[in-house]
Amino acid sequence: MRKIQVQGVHHITIVGSTRQSALDFWEGLLGMPFIFEQPNLGKPDENHLYFDPGDGRLLTVFTNESRTDAGRPAPRKVGCVEHLAFNVSHATFTQVPARLKERGIEFLERDRGFMNSIYLQDPNGMKVELACYKFETPEGFRAADVLMRAYQIRLERGDHHIADEHLADAIEDLLATRDRATH
Known part of the structure; x- marks a missing residue:
């Protein structure tokens, strides 16, 4: 049987609470430009917000004004997403702890051997990682x-x-x- 060959991540969609909560976290804290919004065409009671995580691809959030922030860690069970990781520059990485502390946001910082990581949670408890490789990729390689x-x-x-x-x-x-x- 032949494989279906993927060519990268197209987009990631998460279930959020309100429109403003999504805007405050993804754009306001993490600096992802808000691109556009439209109704969720598969579920009419939800809105669909689109953000650029920095590489021109999309992170999207389903929102509904009747929901509230979960305010608890997201489940870590088989079949669930453990976390989403986003690339940041070394210069930004060194500033993240102070910027999170200014906002009163709890986080963990870890050395992963080949990269450094900072973990925090979105308003709905989903773990988000800000990652920075410890190396510069040579020209012509990935x-x-x-x-x-x-x-x-x-x-x-x-x-x-x-x-x-x-x-x-x-x-x-x-x-x-x-x-x-x-x-």
């Missing part, structure tokens, strides 16, 4: 290329998780393959 090579190096060395040395060595290897291909 972040996934660096991570795949770093993973291979990590496995070859029997290490527990990807760390800075694996990333640096992966980038060196990728650049060497590019240099050999151009000579």
